[in-house]
Amino acid sequence: MKILGINGSPRIGGNTDILLDKVLEGAKISGAETEKIILNKLKFVGCQECREMPDDRPCIIQDDMQSIYPKIKNAERIIVASPIFFGSITAQTKAMIDRFQCVWRAKYVLKKDMFSEKKIGAFISVEGSNIEYFFTNARQIIKNFFNVVNIEYKYELFCPQTDKKNSILDKPDCLEKAFELGKKLATF
Ligand SMILES: Cc1cc2nc3c(=O)[nH]c(=O)nc-3n(C[C@H](O)[C@H](O)[C@H](O)COP(=O)(O)O)c2cc1C
Numbered sequence: 001m002k003i004l005g006i007n008g009s010p011r012i013g014g015n016t017d018i019l020l021d022k023v024l025e026g027a028k029i030s031g032a033e034t035e036k037i038i039l040n041k042l043k044f045v046g047c048q049e050c051r052e053m054p055d056d057r058p059c060i061i062q063d064d065m066q067s068i069y070p071k072i073k074n075a076e077r078i079i080v081a082s083p084i085f086f087g088s089i090t091a092q093t094k095a096m097i098d099r100f101q102c103v104w105r106a107k108y109v110l111k112k113d114m115f116s117e118k119k120i121g122a123f124i125s126v127e128g129s130n131i132e133y134f135f136t137n138a139r140q141i142i143k144n145f146f147n148v149v150n151i152e153y154k155y156e157l158f159c160p161q162t163d164k165k166n167s168i169l170d171k172p173d174c175l176e177k178a179f180e181l182g183k184k185l186a187t188f
Pocket of ligand 1: 009010011014015016017083084085086087088126127128129130131134162163164165166
């Protein structure tokens with residue numbers, strides 16, 4: 001079982017990163033092979049709206065996104081992790097998602113599914129405030145993305161009132177839930 005975690009936070013070792021590591025720890029202990037991508041360490045641009053693809057070839061922009069497509073394709077479970085920034089996911093996470101426009105076009109316009117393998121996915125998020133609709137906004141974007149790449153949105157974990165770096169460490173219940181989420185992902 002290959003499980004891929006995608007961290008969209010720019011703060012390495014921050015709340016999202018710690019929470020994602022907990023999920024991956026739970027998955028690993030249950031026998032899964034895990035990998036983590038930190039989007040902020042990669043160099044890639046947002047979608048350029050080329051709209052010129054004559055067929056279902058993948059995105060033509062040659063940057064670090066080219067390493068992400070096969071990693072998502074080859075994983076059976078995907079965890080997207082992003083803190084809430086301005087009531088939504090981070091720019092890094094959204095930029096990655098927008099680069100799946102080639103997959104959207106292939107699927108819905110050309111009727112060719114580039115990501116036909118069915119996968120199971122989870123979304124985990126943190127925010128400084130305690131405002132539920134920020135998570136609701138973010139959830140909808142992740143669901144849109146998951147639909148395009150045939151990932152079933154199965155699990156989620158939202159941890160509010162988590163602002164300072166590492167403050168998630170003061171929330172053992174969240175860390176425990178993350179660990180359990182990882183175990184579930186690896187076994188179901
Ligand atoms: C640019 C920016 C925008 C933010 N916007 C929000 C927001 O809209 N709502 C909120 O509750 N917290 C907001 N926060 C707080 C972060 O969600 C919070 O600090 C979180 O713990 C950061 O996670 P990280 O440590 O994984 O990066 C924002 C933080 C930054 C840096």
